[in-house]
Amino acid sequence: xxxxxxxxxxxxxxPELMLPREQLIETATAVYRSYGFCPIDTPALEYxxxxxxxxxxxxxxxxxxxxxxxxxxxxxxxxxxxxxxxYTAQHYADLTxxxxxxxxxxxxxxxxxxxxxYREFMQCDFDTIGTKSLAADIETALVxxxxxxxxxxxxxxxxxxxxxxxxxxKVLSGLLDKHGIAGKSVPxxxxxxxxxKIGKEAVLREMTESxxxxxxxxxxxxxxxxxxxxxxxxxxxxxxxxLLSGNPLGEEGVGELADLIRCVHAAGVPADRIVIDASIARxxxxxxxxxxxxxxxxxxxxxxxxxxxxxxxxxxxxxKQELPGVGASLxxxxxxxxxxxxxxxxxxxxxxxxxLPFFAADRLTDYLKLAANLRSAGIGTEFYPEARKxxxxxxxxxxxxxxxxxxxxxxEFAKGVCQIKDLKSGTSTExxxxxxxxxxSAARFAVSSSLLPLS
Amino acid sequence: xxxxxxxxxxxxxxPELMLPREQLIETATAVYRSYGFCPIDTPALEYxxxxxxxxxxxxxxxxxxxxxxxxxxxxxxxxxxxxxxxYTAQHYADLTxxxxxxxxxxxxxxxxxxxxxYREFMQCDFDTIGTKSLAADIETALVxxxxxxxxxxxxxxxxxxxxxxxxxxKVLSGLLDKHGIAGKSVPxxxxxxxxxKIGKEAVLREMTESxxxxxxxxxxxxxxxxxxxxxxxxxxxxxxxxLLSGNPLGEEGVGELADLIRCVHAAGVPADRIVIDASIARxxxxxxxxxxxxxxxxxxxxxxxxxxxxxxxxxxxxxKQELPGVGASLxxxxxxxxxxxxxxxxxxxxxxxxxLPFFAADRLTDYLKLAANLRSAGIGTEFYPEARKxxxxxxxxxxxxxxxxxxxxxxEFAKGVCQIKDLKSGTSTExxxxxxxxxxSAARFAVSSSLLPLS
Numbered sequence: 001x002x003x004x005x006x007x008x009x010x011x012x013x014x015p016e017l018m019l020p021r022e023q024l025i026e027t028a029t030a031v032y033r034s035y036g037f038c039p040i041d042t043p044a045l046e047y048x049x050x051x052x053x054x055x056x057x058x059x060x061x062x063x064x065x066x067x068x069x070x071x072x073x074x075x076x077x078x079x080x081x082x083x084x085x086x087y088t089a090q091h092y093a094d095l096t097x098x099x100x101x102x103x104x105x106x107x108x109x110x111x112x113x114x115x116x117x118y119r120e121f122m123q124c125d126f127d128t129i130g131t132k133s134l135a136a137d138i139e140t141a142l143v144x145x146x147x148x149x150x151x152x153x154x155x156x157x158x159x160x161x162x163x164x165x166x167x168x169x170k171v172l173s174g175l176l177d178k179h180g181i182a183g184k185s186v187p188x189x190x191x192x193x194x195x196x197k198i199g200k201e202a203v204l205r206e207m208t209e210s211x212x213x214x215x216x217x218x219x220x221x222x223x224x225x226x227x228x229x230x231x232x233x234x235x236x237x238x239x240x241x242x243l244l245s246g247n248p249l250g251e252e253g254v255g256e257l258a259d260l261i262r263c264v265h266a267a268g269v270p271a272d273r274i275v276i277d278a279s280i281a282r283x284x285x286x287x288x289x290x291x292x293x294x295x296x297x298x299x300x301x302x303x304x305x306x307x308x309x310x311x312x313x314x315x316x317x318x319x320k321q322e323l324p325g326v327g328a329s330l331x332x333x334x335x336x337x338x339x340x341x342x343x344x345x346x347x348x349x350x351x352x353x354x355x356l357p358f359f360a361a362d363r364l365t366d367y368l369k370l371a372a373n374l375r376s377a378g379i380g381t382e383f384y385p386e387a388r389k390x391x392x393x394x395x396x397x398x399x400x401x402x403x404x405x406x407x408x409x410x411x412e413f414a415k416g417v418c419q420i421k422d423l424k425s426g427t428s429t430e431x432x433x434x435x436x437x438x439x440x441s442a443a444r445f446a447v448s449s450s451l452l453p454l455s
Numbered sequence: 456x457x458x459x460x461x462x463x464x465x466x467x468x469x470p471e472l473m474l475p476r477e478q479l480i481e482t483a484t485a486v487y488r489s490y491g492f493c494p495i496d497t498p499a500l501e502y503x504x505x506x507x508x509x510x511x512x513x514x515x516x517x518x519x520x521x522x523x524x525x526x527x528x529x530x531x532x533x534x535x536x537x538x539x540x541x542y543t544a545q546h547y548a549d550l551t552x553x554x555x556x557x558x559x560x561x562x563x564x565x566x567x568x569x570x571x572x573y574r575e576f577m578q579c580d581f582d583t584i585g586t587k588s589l590a591a592d593i594e595t596a597l598v599x600x601x602x603x604x605x606x607x608x609x610x611x612x613x614x615x616x617x618x619x620x621x622x623x624x625k626v627l628s629g630l631l632d633k634h635g636i637a638g639k640s641v642p643x644x645x646x647x648x649x650x651x652k653i654g655k656e657a658v659l660r661e662m663t664e665s666x667x668x669x670x671x672x673x674x675x676x677x678x679x680x681x682x683x684x685x686x687x688x689x690x691x692x693x694x695x696x697x698l699l700s701g702n703p704l705g706e707e708g709v710g711e712l713a714d715l716i717r718c719v720h721a722a723g724v725p726a727d728r729i730v731i732d733a734s735i736a737r738x739x740x741x742x743x744x745x746x747x748x749x750x751x752x753x754x755x756x757x758x759x760x761x762x763x764x765x766x767x768x769x770x771x772x773x774x775k776q777e778l779p780g781v782g783a784s785l786x787x788x789x790x791x792x793x794x795x796x797x798x799x800x801x802x803x804x805x806x807x808x809x810x811l812p813f814f815a816a817d818r819l820t821d822y823l824k825l826a827a828n829l830r831s832a833g834i835g836t837e838f839y840p841e842a843r844k845x846x847x848x849x850x851x852x853x854x855x856x857x858x859x860x861x862x863x864x865x866x867e868f869a870k871g872v873c874q875i876k877d878l879k880s881g882t883s884t885e886x887x888x889x890x891x892x893x894x895x896s897a898a899r900f901a902v903s904s905s906l907l908p909l910s
Contacts (some may be wrong), residue, residue: 002504004545004773010500012542014549015493015556022484022494029477033806034830036837038470038788039477043575044499044531044561045519049457064500066521069565076464076499088466090459094469096804096854098840101470106499111597112522120498128840135819135840142827181678267827318459349551353489364590365721372597372722375489382491384584385553385590399551 009111009119015349016401021336023126024151025104028330031146032102032126032144040101042083044108048073054082054317062109075107080125080329081314088129089318096104097130118333127327129314134256136185136326137290137310140264141166144294144306145269147330161297162305165277168257169287169309171240172224174250179220187211188221189281200225224278233261236276260290288312292328299338305331348401352380353445355402355423357394360410361387370408370418370433378442398423404445406436420444464566464574472806476791479606480559480579483785486601487557487581490594495556495603497538503528509537509772517564531563535580535784536769543584544773551566552585573788582782585768589711591781592720592745592765596621599749599761600724602785603664609730616752617760620732623712624764626695627679629705634675642666643676655680679733688716691731708744715745743767746784755794803856807835808900810857810878812849815865816842825863825873825888832892834900836861853878859900861891875899 245248289310308328698706763783
């Protein structure tokens, strides 16, 4: 006998968690598509040389790599961006640009599992490649807003709110440039990123040490934090303009931020939904323009649930074609964790609302017909496969989280009626069987249904 | 510079193929859910001991296996059935039975790629575990029927038809038993499975050799083929009854087949859609009861597109709990190939119908508002991110396969109207912008939309 178990850092999804996970993916899919983003897929395994040296030292170390049957050095992808770069370079001639794609896929990292991190997780990326236009940056913010808004709508409770924080790498680079410390941007931005965790004093100390800059220079960088405390977007823009005045790159960045915010508002996003956070740096990434982070009002501590930014060139190691782009990634697993913690998830393990017990043993074909008719009317229905005591079956239905039981015994079949039992309230109503399949009947059972329409 | 390439036997999906693939998965998801099947997920990587020796010698040889960072022997799953067995045993206490699950997931096999086979492919399984009731076998056939029917509806052309072929392992076992060759069922059934490929004479010869049985015994087995040529289901049942008469197991199998066909018809499946094929054996599998195969009328040569069967015990190596079940698997990649070959797929790389060109350069926020309003009205809309010549943008729209362009220039904005250009016919109609967002407006653009509804 072999002990059934999963590898450390890997996990199974039980139906009660997989249902909301699928629902989130469906919502994100619908939002991405509504903007014209197309799905793509790439293999889980890639040539090792495609993956190695493309992330950080850490991702290299965490790579799942081995030699395959044909003696090839291969690895499991650790993100969806490196495969996208490879894909775009490889299929350049077959793609149309601007190329807008979304990609849901698992990635693997042999990470330390102590911090509740998983070694296999899902990424949900969307990117617009092949344009430098700020319109694509604006659209990226709109997509993020739609994602969080629509995820809200699908859950039993809504998030009280969320906020998209944006910044622009040009502002950061301009500021460092202005103070003669542009060459030290990597350690400076890495330290700046810790501001919300360790506070201003500690950042100041660490910055002077790790980047070898003066306290005066570090203080110049930290002005960004004070700017965040000024009143409203106009005021932040004004302060940034003053701060970056005379530095062309920095001024360009401030102008882009101002345009971005103005257009996102004009497109209908509430004013407090998107704010400038001049201290966001997004660490060591390859971003060169707008950067995005998204926080839930109720759970800022879980970090950003949707992040991304603009980059100058996606696939420089694979092609001479310059491929600028902008995109972001939805943190599916973080969102699910947040929703679990906020008790937003329904505790049920059924995708449909209607349960049909089987207890008149000689009526199998009648039950099958009834269930088929319900499904044809758009009412998903689970039929219990064994003729058992009604109480036993209703207990099963309750455990699974069905909302209604359509009860039909020998007597009901003879009379052509059924009992619709509301499993939450316990009340029953009688209904002619024929009425179950009428055009408006689905509404009777549709309790925030997550069912895809059939056809 | 690194050459961008994929591993042999692996492939990327471009949008034009990924869109119908996602559509197929959505359709299958909706069908599975409508019967109460729940989604689950399991890791791509498993302990090697979980996977090894669970399929055939071939799957063992084809296993992608290696040692991970922690020195564990691990492997990539080669199907979804072994992980399901492990999962069901591991989470037995947390599941409710009958446990009905579906699972879409990639699997990996280091196969010979000559025959157009891939080393990474998607499986789409559904199973009902924990019941021996024939009602679950019947429902499995109904699900297969719904799958193929609804896939039909979603494509621009429909399959002219499909047929579900069923058999019962008890009939086969009973027949072998009756002729004293039950102990040789493995080589006999393996050879019988080749009947459609190599014909009766060759099967007869090979069967006597590989199973070491007499010509007389082989001929007794091959009576099953002649039975298929009799007229209609009733006649096949009658012939099988005669053939198995006196053998309890065989008679039970014939009875199950008769009940299955009767109930599937009663539930509304057309009579010629499901037929008994007494020569189906499904090779070396672990099936013990009903078995299913599904063939497209137009392309029988691609083989079964949905196959499965009933098994006595799913997870015997992992748990003492006896877990009987029945299920099947949709051949997603085969179906896509068939649809490609039958020219059923639309050649487009956009999930939405409406394209909004950007050519009045000063009207960015007006365009953004317009696009946002269209999306709110349920009309997915792609907005071009750069202000360019209209002709250039329409060429792009045409290449992507958009159906409509909503054209608004400076003049139109001033007048509050737009031109709706049908990109197929080339005709344009003028329309007040406000009318685009009315309740019935989505219908104007909904050309067999594949869009999920938002909210």
